[in-house]
Amino acid sequence: MEENVQLNLELMKKEQKANSFIRKLLRNKTAVIGLIIILITIICALFSPLLSTHDPNKVNTVEAFKKPGEDGHILGTDEYGRDLYSRIVYGSRISIIVGVLATSLGAIIGIILGLISGYKGGITDNIIMRLMDGMFAFPFILLAIVMMTVLGSGLQNVVFAIGIANIPSYARIVRGQVLVVKEQDYCQALVALGASKFKIVFNHILPNILSSIIVYATLNIAGAIISEAALSFLGLGIQPPTPSWGNILKSGKDYLITAPHIASFSGLAILMTVLGFNLFGDGVRDALDPKQKQ
Amino acid sequence: MFKYTLKRLVQLIPTLFIVVLIVFIITRVIPGDPAAVMLGPQASVEDVENLREKLGLNESIWSQLGDYLKGLLKGDLGDSYYYNEPVSDIIAERFPATFVLSISSMIISLLVGIPIGVISATKQYSKFDYITMILALIGISMPVFWLALMLVLIFSVNLGWLPSVGMGSEGFVDIIKHLILPSISLAVISAGVFARFTRSSMLDIIKEDYIKTANAKGLKQKVVVWKHAFKNALPPIITIVGIQFSSLLSGAILTETIFSWPGMGKLIVDAIEKRDYSLVQGGVIFVAFVYVIINLAVDLSYALLNPKVRAGFEGTSEGRK
Amino acid sequence: MMSRKQIEVKNLKTHFNTASGVVKAVDGVSFSIDKGKTLGIVGESGSGKSVTASSIMGLIPSPPGEICGGEIIFEGKDLLKCKKDELLDIRGKDIAMIFQDPMTALNPVFTVGAQISEAILAHQKISKEEAKNLAIKALETVGIPDAKSRYKSYPHEFSGGMRQRAVIAMGIVCNPKLLIADEPTTALDVTIQAQILELMKDLQNKLDTSILIITHDLGVIWEITDYVMVMYAGRTVEYADTITLYDRAKHPYIWGLLDSVPNLEDGKDKVLNTIKGNPPDLRATGDGCNFAGRCPYAQDICRKKQPELLEIEPDHFVACHFQTFDKTLEKRRGE
Numbered sequence: 001m002e003e004n005v006q007l008n009l010e011l012m013k014k015e016q017k018a019n020s021f022i023r024k025l026l027r028n029k030t031a032v033i034g035l036i037i038i039l040i041t042i043i044c045a046l047f048s049p050l051l052s053t054h055d056p057n058k059v060n061t062v063e064a065f066k067k068p069g070e071d072g073h074i075l076g077t078d079e080y081g082r083d084l085y086s087r088i089v090y091g092s093r094i095s096i097i098v099g100v101l102a103t104s105l106g107a108i109i110g111i112i113l114g115l116i117s118g119y120k121g122g123i124t125d126n127i128i129m130r131l132m133d134g135m136f137a138f139p140f141i142l143l144a145i146v147m148m149t150v151l152g153s154g155l156q157n158v159v160f161a162i163g164i165a166n167i168p169s170y171a172r173i174v175r176g177q178v179l180v181v182k183e184q185d186y187c188q189a190l191v192a193l194g195a196s197k198f199k200i201v202f203n204h205i206l207p208n209i210l211s212s213i214i215v216y217a218t219l220n221i222a223g224a225i226i227s228e229a230a231l232s233f234l235g236l237g238i239q240p241p242t243p244s245w246g247n248i249l250k251s252g253k254d255y256l257i258t259a260p261h262i263a264s265f266s267g268l269a270i271l272m273t274v275l276g277f278n279l280f281g282d283g284v285r286d287a288l289d290p291k292q293k294q
Numbered sequence: 295m296f297k298y299t300l301k302r303l304v305q306l307i308p309t310l311f312i313v314v315l316i317v318f319i320i321t322r323v324i325p326g327d328p329a330a331v332m333l334g335p336q337a338s339v340e341d342v343e344n345l346r347e348k349l350g351l352n353e354s355i356w357s358q359l360g361d362y363l364k365g366l367l368k369g370d371l372g373d374s375y376y377y378n379e380p381v382s383d384i385i386a387e388r389f390p391a392t393f394v395l396s397i398s399s400m401i402i403s404l405l406v407g408i409p410i411g412v413i414s415a416t417k418q419y420s421k422f423d424y425i426t427m428i429l430a431l432i433g434i435s436m437p438v439f440w441l442a443l444m445l446v447l448i449f450s451v452n453l454g455w456l457p458s459v460g461m462g463s464e465g466f467v468d469i470i471k472h473l474i475l476p477s478i479s480l481a482v483i484s485a486g487v488f489a490r491f492t493r494s495s496m497l498d499i500i501k502e503d504y505i506k507t508a509n510a511k512g513l514k515q516k517v518v519v520w521k522h523a524f525k526n527a528l529p530p531i532i533t534i535v536g537i538q539f540s541s542l543l544s545g546a547i548l549t550e551t552i553f554s555w556p557g558m559g560k561l562i563v564d565a566i567e568k569r570d571y572s573l574v575q576g577g578v579i580f581v582a583f584v585y586v587i588i589n590l591a592v593d594l595s596y597a598l599l600n601p602k603v604r605a606g607f608e609g610t611s612e613g614r615k
Numbered sequence: 616m617m618s619r620k621q622i623e624v625k626n627l628k629t630h631f632n633t634a635s636g637v638v639k640a641v642d643g644v645s646f647s648i649d650k651g652k653t654l655g656i657v658g659e660s661g662s663g664k665s666v667t668a669s670s671i672m673g674l675i676p677s678p679p680g681e682i683c684g685g686e687i688i689f690e691g692k693d694l695l696k697c698k699k700d701e702l703l704d705i706r707g708k709d710i711a712m713i714f715q716d717p718m719t720a721l722n723p724v725f726t727v728g729a730q731i732s733e734a735i736l737a738h739q740k741i742s743k744e745e746a747k748n749l750a751i752k753a754l755e756t757v758g759i760p761d762a763k764s765r766y767k768s769y770p771h772e773f774s775g776g777m778r779q780r781a782v783i784a785m786g787i788v789c790n791p792k793l794l795i796a797d798e799p800t801t802a803l804d805v806t807i808q809a810q811i812l813e814l815m816k817d818l819q820n821k822l823d824t825s826i827l828i829i830t831h832d833l834g835v836i837w838e839i840t841d842y843v844m845v846m847y848a849g850r851t852v853e854y855a856d857t858i859t860l861y862d863r864a865k866h867p868y869i870w871g872l873l874d875s876v877p878n879l880e881d882g883k884d885k886v887l888n889t890i891k892g893n894p895p896d897l898r899a900t901g902d903g904c905n906f907a908g909r910c911p912y913a914q915d916i917c918r919k920k921q922p923e924l925l926e927i928e929p930d931h932f933v934a935c936h937f938q939t940f941d942k943t944l945e946k947r948r949g950e
Binding site for chain 2: 260
């Protein structure tokens with residue numbers, strides 16, 4: 001009985017919180033800018049065919065290395081005469097897909113591990129955390145590179161590699177939060193009332209740690225986008241001719257002197273999108289912070 | 295303090311073991327036969343088999359692991375398949391370059407990032423604050439490999455001020471010249487992280503009562519900020535420095551590729567391509583170990599700074615987030 | 616003739632500029648404290664009492680705060696017109712301030728002794744050794760046993776009461792002329808509270824220090840103050856010496872406060888008296904009396920015109936439209 005009353009109160013509080021959260025968020029100008037950038041990127045990804053000026057894969061060696069603005073190529077062409085602008089627009093697909101999927105993969109598995117580890121404690125906790133520590137010992141890229149070499153290149157594997165490499169961070173954050181929440185009075189009260197462990201974890205603990213997870217995930221998407229670009233840049237990620245900002249940058253490196261626009265604009269695209277997610281993530285964090293003055 | 299250090303060192307061992315395990319398993323799963331790759335496409339099946347025997351590649355994974363661990367304890371990381379030299383020698387040759395690069399980047403980013411963070415916190419909402427924080431945000435949003443290329447474009451190609459390849463061999467000044475662009479590329483991102491984090495850590499501290507007390511005592515602003523506030527803001531900053539080292543190493547791998555900087559990063563990436571198991575293993579494990587030790591040093595300095603932690607810290611690395 | 620006044624505050628106004636409006640935290644407050652005497656400022660949260668104290672010390676964070684009016688006369692100078700250096704000199708030496716929670720008021724990474732020495736060295740050009748000795752003496756004065764070895768202890772190694780004593784030691788170590796104590800006993804157990812108040816009275820006698828004590832606790836007021844100023848929503852509503860206030864308070868707000876203190880002799884079924892309503896939004900104070908919304912005796916004039924603070928008998932000031940001229944309200948309180 002008491003549990004139901006408590007749940008109802010929680011629901012009402014949640015609605016209130018959600019509304020004031022959205023208001024706070026929208027008041028933050030930089031967060032709104034970030035959101036707009038993200039939406040632009042998503043629109044590019046969804047409507048690539050509509051927004052491009054040319055076929056991104058159309059090779060035309062006669063037109064190679066055109067400068068930005070020449071012959072109807074807004075940003076110029078690459079070494080195969082393909083329109084750079086169109087390739088960059090299509091590249092947003094890879095970035096968004098990898099960003100969202102890799103983050104989700106790492107988050108879901110990491111959260112589950114963190115919940116189990118934090119709630120159960122004891123040997124389970126020890127083993128899981130040791131494993132996470134072991135993974136943490138690797139510089140991120142190294143872990144991803146080694147995995148990609150094992151798995152081979154391609155979109156699926158990139159998502160998988162980056163996702164797996166992200167697990168330890170989520171596990172650690174979630175576990176830390178679970179430990180804090182576990183000690184709080186209302187949690188102990190629920191245990192005393194006989195609520196099942198599963199219910200406690202999912203209905204009570206999880207909603208409370210959600211805010212830090214959301215903030216981290218938003219910023220994580222930014223990181224995943226850069227990681228994909230890095231892997232493709234090293235030749236391990238998305239293979240050409242599929243356009244990814246990373247592999248475009250790779251060609252850009254090879255032709256840096258003769259055609260600097262290739263490297264410049266593809267990198268700029270990465271910068272803008274990542275900036276958007278960072279701005280938005282910061283805004284989400286500030287809006288969720290109870291200590292913030294309104 | 296000594297006991298605490300010892301305790302932490304002991305806790306390292308399972309972590310390091312898992313590192314070796316992970317590396318071992320992953321490298322064994324890499325498709326491709328190193329013996330075949332080494333001998334080239336002309337080699338006969340027999341020769342390849344012989345080489346496999348010689349390298350112990352036909353043993354079970356567990357016995358391979360066992361042998362490797364035994365060797366590890368002696369400091370023997372096996373021989374590189376490709377270079378035919380002890381892995382430890384190769385690493386010893388290449389690691390200093392990565393070390394120099396990482397340390398210089400770290401120093402630059404600390405010297406730039408932390409003071410900016412402190413000043414921004416004391417001048418919250420000022421123009422300085424807004425501008426530096428936006429710059430920091432842009433800094434952390436840049437892919438390091440793109441920044442490196444842009445710097446090369448501007449300073450090497452267009453202005454011709456600085457070299458862009460290799461480490462330089464004509465003495466100290468030459469090395470410094472070659473060091474500038476790569477270390478700045480790495481430093482920008484870390485500086486951004488430090489500036490933002492220092493600022494937020496300081497802002498939390500400035501709100502504390504003991505800062506009000508310090509002001510009420512009539513202490514000069516500089517003293518309040520650096521002696522009272524900063525010292526308390528330091529521990530979480532140090533933790534971030536430790537974590538950032540990992541990003542720095544990641545970044546170094548990418549940067550070395552662009553600048554042909556003769557360090558570990560390039561070594562490992564090349565070794566992966568050549569299926570040089572030994573070198574990959576040795577290299578990755580070495581980097582991981584270095585990182586773990588750096589983090590331990592970070593944790594220990596945390597305990598040094600905070601008397602409460604020193605007084606009776608029972609916790610393991612799990613005690614903190 | 617030498618003025619007996621240690622400090623005189625005239626019409627102090629401190630506002631905060633926030634995203635949702637200007638908060639008039641202190642809106643025209645005046646008082647003075649004589650040498651060697653204790654003034655208590657009483658009010659609920661948000662009444663502006665702490666902001667008043669911070670304004671005297673010059674510790675208002677700006678932005679978003681600013682002191683936009685009034686004078687604070689101390690030792691012949693207007694503190695609001697002093698330069699930064701002069702204020703730094705006065706702070707901690709001539710005017711000292713101690714805060715509510717001794718656990719958070721002390722820096723956790725330095726020893727207590729070092730923090731006290733620091734206060735000394737900031738104002739006197741003496742050697743570290745001499746400063747250390749003075750600090751140890753200060754610890755002894757406030758009744759901390761084994762002061763010499765406690766000098767090297769960290770804040771977390773002290774008990775709550777000892778910590779507050781140490782904080783007080785830090786405040787008085789330079790023999791300040793005025794000691795401001797912001798809720799010094801609120802974070803302490805009741806028994807320790809009594810000790811700390813005793814200590815403060817003792818120190819006042821020894822050092823002839825004026826004390827400004829800020830509190831919401833009427834018991835503390837009774838214990839230690841010579842005069843009381845009651846604040847509500849940024850304004851003074853009544854000012855009198857302590858005995859007069861308890862005996863002949865005129866403002867309905869103080870009646871509410873005095874009545875809300877539970878009496879041991881009342882039966883256990885007696886409902887606690889409360890003052891109905893909530894404190895006003897300090898961004899939207901109108902022209903009327905700030906208390907009108909909650910005053911059981913409020914009339915039209917209360918909502919339209921702000922009452923002036925008037926002296927109704929020597930050294931007894933009240934800001935209320937009725938208590939100054941209309942005696943009928945007094946009869947009503949008895950009911």
